[in-house]
Amino acid sequence: MRYRIDSSASRITVRAFAGGVLGGMGHNPTFLARDLAGEVEFDPGPPSASSVRLAVKSSSLGLLDSISDKDRREIERVTNQEVLESEAYPEVLFVAERVALTGSPGGPLQATLDGELTLHGVSRPCQVPLRIYPSGDMVRAQGETTLRQSEYRIDLVAVAGGMLKVKDEVKLAFDIVARPVAERQPAAGPTGDRRDGAGGVGASTGSTGNEAAS
Secondary structure: OEEEEOOOOOEEEEEOOEEOOOHHHOOOOEEEEOOEEEEEEOOOOOHHHOEEEEEEEHHHEEEOOOOOHHHHHHHHHHHHHHHOOOOOOOEEEEEEEEEEEEOOOOOOEEEEEEEEEEEOOEEEEEEEEEEEEEOOOOEEEEEEEEEEHHHHOOOOOEEHHHOEEEOOEEEEEEEEEEEEOOOOOOOEOOOOOEEOOOOOEOOEEOOOOOEEOO
C-alpha cells in the first residue's frame, strides 16, 4: 500500500554536540526540519515490497533551543550557509528500497531500512533502525541514528579560535507519520460509464449501452 508522509504530523530533529577545550561549557544545538516530504510503500507481509523516500529542504532547519533572537539568527545562518551550504545543496534525500521487518501482527514492528543518504552533495549507504506502528488510517515510525559530518564533506564549525567546536557526530531522531494515498478511480462518462486512461468508454458499447463489450 502506498502512503504519503504527513509533514504537519511528522518530526525530524538533528542534534549537534559541542567539543573542544570549552566543550563542557558549550551549547548542544537541536534543529527541527520544517520542510519535509516523501512517500512510503509499506507491506508488513513481504518486506521486500516496502520502500521509503524522504526529502528535507536543507534551508528549513530551525533551532529549537531557547536562546536570544540574535544568537538564533547567527546559528541558523552559519548552519544553512556555511555548514550545509543550502544554496548549493538544497535537498537532503534518503531513499531505501531494502527493508527488514520483525515483530508480531498487531504490535510494534522493528524495522531496519537499508538505503542511501544524499547530503551536501555526497551519497552514502545509510542504515536506519525504526519502530513501526501500523494502523488502519496511518503508519507511524520512530527511531534514531547517527552520522558523521566529515563523511559528507561538511566542515566542522569552530569558534573562539578553535577552543569551542562542533563534534563530528550528530544525532538524528525521527517521528514520521504517513497516511494512505487514495487510489484514483477512472473518470465517469456522461451516462455513468467508466472511461479508460485513453478517454474511451471501457464499460459498454453499442447504441443501447446495455450490451457488454466483448
